[in-house]
Amino acid sequence: QSVLTQPPSVSGAPGQRVTISCTGSNSNIGVGYHVHWYQHLPGTAPRLLIYGNNNRPSGVPDRFSGSKSGTSASLAITGLQAEDEGVYYCQSYDSKLSGWGFGGGTKLTVL
């Protein structure tokens, strides 16, 4: 059972905008711990996309953005491209786990 809840799947056509939600609780996002997002493409290493709620590491296109409000966070992807197809995970520190928890992952399909 993941401490963060994500929708199992989202989809969009090339060029469109999609958002992926991440719902936490008062043991993680709700008490101020930062949210981070990862992209996991088939056959590759997971890649940090967004850290500290809304910061992009060097090399990540500005088509990817993050936001956080209350006990939830969102990842937005604009100008959808075929190579964006993969699984996206949110992650935060959780005080009940005394460790770092991930969402269950959201599979993005580019139609």
Next chain:
Amino acid sequence: EVQLLESGGGLVQPGGSLRLSCAASGLTFSSFAMSWVRQAPVRGLEWVSALSAPGTSTYYADSVKGRFTISRDNSKNTLYLEMNSLRAEDTAIYYCAEGPRDDAFHVWGRGTMVTVSS
């Protein structure tokens, strides 16, 4: 470019042991905390264990506490995970990751597969 290369995975019987290694390059290894994160088949990511930069502080998920031991050799730029009393539910791809740094995992390896089965 930072690279993390895991090795040591394989097939092991329930109750058996395995030692994973992660060779790091392209970073000042001794300056960074390091972690292991796993992904079971058709499941999401699960943080397993973390180790501070000097190797003095260890952290474990409840699911592996008492069975797994994380360690590092900063002179060899290598992270280890000693896994004992392995169970079928430990079957997963095990990823080495740089972090947590500001609570995020900044660089990941490609993983090594561990299968626990008789």
